[in-house]
Amino acid sequence: MKCQIAISLVCGGAIFLFSTASRADAVFTDGTFASANYSQGFVYSAGTGNTATFGQCASCGNPGLGLQSVFMTSADGGTAGTAADFIGIMNTTFSYNPGSGSVISIDVSIDKDLSANIANTYGNTFRFLLEQDGKFYQFGISGPLLVGAGSTGFDTLSDTGIIAADFALIDTANATLDPTSHPSFGGDPIVFGIGQYLASTGISGDNPTVTYAYDNFDVTVHTASVPEPTSLALLGVGLAGAATMRRRKKISAK
Numbered sequence: 001m002k003c004q005i006a007i008s009l010v011c012g013g014a015i016f017l018f019s020t021a022s023r024a025d026a027v028f029t030d031g032t033f034a035s036a037n038y039s040q041g042f043v044y045s046a047g048t049g050n051t052a053t054f055g056q057c058a059s060c061g062n063p064g065l066g067l068q069s070v071f072m073t074s075a076d077g078g079t080a081g082t083a084a085d086f087i088g089i090m091n092t093t094f095s096y097n098p099g100s101g102s103v104i105s106i107d108v109s110i111d112k113d114l115s116a117n118i119a120n121t122y123g124n125t126f127r128f129l130l131e132q133d134g135k136f137y138q139f140g141i142s143g144p145l146l147v148g149a150g151s152t153g154f155d156t157l158s159d160t161g162i163i164a165a166d167f168a169l170i171d172t173a174n175a176t177l178d179p180t181s182h183p184s185f186g187g188d189p190i191v192f193g194i195g196q197y198l199a200s201t202g203i204s205g206d207n208p209t210v211t212y213a214y215d216n217f218d219v220t221v222h223t224a225s226v227p228e229p230t231s232l233a234l235l236g237v238g239l240a241g242a243a244t245m246r247r248r249k250k251i252s253a254k
Helices: 229-253
Strands: 006-011 014-019 026-030 038-044 051-057 066-072 085-096 103-116 126-132 135-141 155-162 168-171 176-178 190-198 209-223
Touching: 026 085, 038 051, 051 085, 051 190, 066 085, 066 190, 085 126, 085 209, 103 126, 103 190, 126 155, 135 155, 190 209
Parallel strands: none
Antiparallel strands: 006 014, 026 209, 038 085, 051 066, 066 209, 085 190, 103 155, 103 209, 126 135, 126 190, 135 168, 168 176
16 A cells, blocks of 8 residues: 655745655565475474475465475374474565565465374464575464364464564574564565474374465565655755745845
C-alpha cells in the first residue's frame, strides 16, 4: 500500500503545498516454487546416512505445483533427545533492502503438509527464515503434530506483526538457536525462506522417510515512511515561499 497526502497552506494570498512521506509495503508471494528461485542456505545432519533434499514438485501443492522437502534417515538414525536434521531453503526473489525504508513488522503465511511412512511422533513447526549478512534467523509457527504414519493434510500456518526480536539466530553448525541475537530491521538487505527441522522423535528407531510439502508462501514487509523526491521538492518550495513572505512582512513594516 502506498500513501501520500498533500497539504495546502494559504498564507498572505500565497498557497504552499506540502506532501507527506510515502509508505510502500513490500509483498512477496509464491505458489509455483520455480527451482531457479530457491537455493540451499544451510543444511545440518545429525546422523550418518541422513539426507535432506528439496525441490519443486508438480502435484504436491495445495493444489498443483508446490515445494517439497524430503528427509531420509538411516536405520536407527537417531536417538530421542539428540540433535536433529535442519535445512534452510532461501527464496532469492524474496529480498528486501531496509535502505528503502526500515522494516516495522512482517506478516507471513504458508500452506504446509507433513507426511511420514513409519509411525512415530513428528513435529510440524513452520520455521520462517530470514538471512542477513550471511547469518540465518528463524521464527517458528507451530502446526499440528503427526502421531503415527500418514499425513496431516494441508494447514495454513501464519502470523502477523512479527518484529526483529521475535527472530532467533540459528547456529548452523549444531542446529541450535540463540534467542538473544536478532536481525537488524534497519540494516543490510534481507532474504526470506523456509526452514525445516526434523525433530529427534522423528529420527529415532527405524528409518522413516518424512516429507514436508509447502504451497502459497506469502510475506508482507511493513515499512517505515520514506520521503519521496517530490515530497522533498514540495517541502523546499513551501519553505522558500514562507521565507519570502517573512521578508516581505519585514519590509512593509519599516
